[in-house]
Amino acid sequence: MTATKKRYVIIGNGVAGTTAAEQLKKEDPHCEIHLISEEPYPLYNRVALPPFLKGAVDEGKVMMRTVEAHAEKGIQLHLETRVERIDAEGRAVYTADGREFPYDKLLVATGGSANPLRVPGAEGTRYIYQFQTLDDTKEIIGRVLESKVAVVVGGSFIAYELTEAFRVRGLETVWLIRGPRFLRRVLDEAGGLLVDTIAREHGVTVVYGQEVKEVKASGGALEAVVTTGGETIHADLVGLGLGLTLNTGILEGTGVQVNKGVITDATLRTSDPHIYAAGDVAEFYDAVTGNHHTMGTWNNAASQGKQAALNMLGKEEPYVTVPTYTSGLFNSKLAVMGATPEISDELEGISHLDMERRVYRRLFFLGSRLVGAVLIGDMSPRRTLLQLIREGQPVTDRKALLHA
Ligand SMILES: Cc1cc2nc3c(=O)[nH]c(=O)nc-3n(C[C@H](O)[C@H](O)[C@H](O)COP(=O)(O)OP(=O)(O)OC[C@H]3O[C@@H](n4cnc5c(N)ncnc54)[C@H](O)[C@@H]3O)c2cc1C
Structure with missing residues (x-):
């Protein structure tokens, strides 16, 4: 048979x-x-x-x-x-x-x-880029090579990656973030301050609480963006990190x-x-x-x-994993593991910033269990934290874990 x-x-x-x-x-x-x-x-x-x-x-x-x-x-x-x-x-x-x-x-x-920029003047204007595919990337590279000034829009990982790449390529870069900081739900104020400091040290102009209100174009090509704060920024290209x-x-x-x-x-x-x-x-x-x-x-x-x-194939096993995301952050590093407030509002977060060493740690708890963490700078606790998240055992001394 x-x-x-x-x-x-x-x-x-x-x-x-x-x-x-x-x-x-x-x-x-x-x-x-x-x-x-x-x-x-x-x-x-x-x-x-x-x-x-x-x-x-x-x-x-x-x-x-x-x-x-x-x-x-x-x-x-x-x-x-x-x-x-x-x-x-x-x-x-x-x-x-x-x-x-x-x-x-x-x-x-x-x-x-990738979400487009939905403001007057943006649709159909050349040199406004999303960053999702290999073809997007090739197009951006082509434009970067003939550009001097870039504007990046958004507070996401993708916006950050664009910002860093434009600076590495030597472009004057203005980063517009609608919220109060980068990754506003994953980082708290202290984490936002560290990312801001690192970005500024690498020559990025970061502007918070601002969005693009309008795009000015000439002959179908980008000329400038006008912010909600009323500022006009002349730019050769715009990179978008507005989510998916x-x-x-x-x-x-x-x-x-x-x-x-x-x-x-x-x-x-x-x-x-x-x-x-x-x-x-x-x-x-x-x-x-x-x-x-x-x-x-x-x-x-x-x-x-x-x-x-x-x-x-018929196994019917549950999917259980601790998701992790690591990214460069100019000369530093950022790691996000497990659950963050982006996933659930019920998480409780505690954090510590050592600005001198450029080190930040934030831990997320659900009840007494550690369910997620963010690290900037010092990645050495990563393994221990991942194991604790995986095991799901109660954590009795949260402060000790934060400083371990
Ligand atoms: C620039 C960039 C940097 C990133 N950096 C990191 C990182 O550092 N760390 C990290 O963990 N993650 C990172 N990510 C996220 C990570 O790449 C994604 O989470 C992952 O690739 C998602 O894979 P996927 O297979 O679910 O979807 P995708 O890779 O998006 O694949 C989906 C595919 O389906 C196709 N498709 C959609 N609709 C149809 C249709 N109707 N018919 C036919 N085809 C269709 C799409 O064209 C696409 O090719 C990054 C993403 C980007 C864009």
Whole structure:
């Protein structure tokens, strides 16, 4: 008796989708897998885009897979192919070029799209950039090479990466942050002060409490931005770090539960038993915090891709991990691990800043358990904190942990 060959369709070939495809093929070599992406490249490393933008690595270091490698593994990769519709009842995916892909199990790993600048004068104006894809990065590099002044808009990680890259490339850089500090919910005032100090030491002009009110253009090209404070800043390019809108639109009409992201249970299964979600787009049930949330980090997307694949194969294991995010901060470093107030309002935070040593630590508790932490400068407690977060044991002396 021959077992029927399972058909898997994965939408999105980022790290979540690609990891899932490879895991499925490893566990079930005879299955049929279609990995569909509207981008023109096989998997590349988004985390390497900031170093590429700075000129620290070349494009070869950004690429992670080749078309040939997918073919060798028996994964059918469909690039520059946009999925337009899912028929959940008939279990098939339809693409913009009119093809139909039937599935036994479907994984939605569509990530998010960078939010545009929605102010008068911005739409259609040249030299205003998002920073989400390899093609975005190539375009920014082209413009940076002929520019002197850059404006960065937003208080996110992406805004920070743009700011640092522009300074490294020698551009005069003005960073507009709407809120009172960088990562306003993850850092408190003391953490914000340290990031501000480091940025200013590297020649960045940081402006808080200001947004772009209007873009001035000439002949379709950017000339200046006007801030809500009434200042006109002449600039050669604008970089945007205004967050993501998650790509959930293809689930419209399927009955699959969607909030900000695609809602899943702890096994990454959606409200439709044949459809799973993983990576940035998944609003998953987190057993550590006891709520649903999204998580926009590389490691999380990779781990979810793997777990979703195992569960699509019938394992039904919960996804449990401590997400981590590390980033350079000019000559310093920043690490965020576990849960932060971005995920849940119920967390209690305590922090310590040693401005002289440029060291900051913030710990987050849920009841008596340590559930998250932020480090700037000194990364040495990282392992211990990660272990404590993983174990979920009560912490009796919070202050000692803060200064350990
Ligand atoms: C510049 C930059 C720097 C970053 N730095 C870090 C870092 O230092 N550390 C860290 O942890 N994280 C970082 N991240 C975040 C991290 O890269 C993401 O969390 C991760 O890549 C998400 O992977 P994903 O597979 O969920 O989604 P994505 O990588 O976004 O992949 C989704 C794919 O689906 C495709 N798609 C969407 N809709 C459709 C459709 N309808 N049809 C076909 N295809 C579709 C998209 O085009 C895309 O290719 C960074 C991100 C960026 C952009």
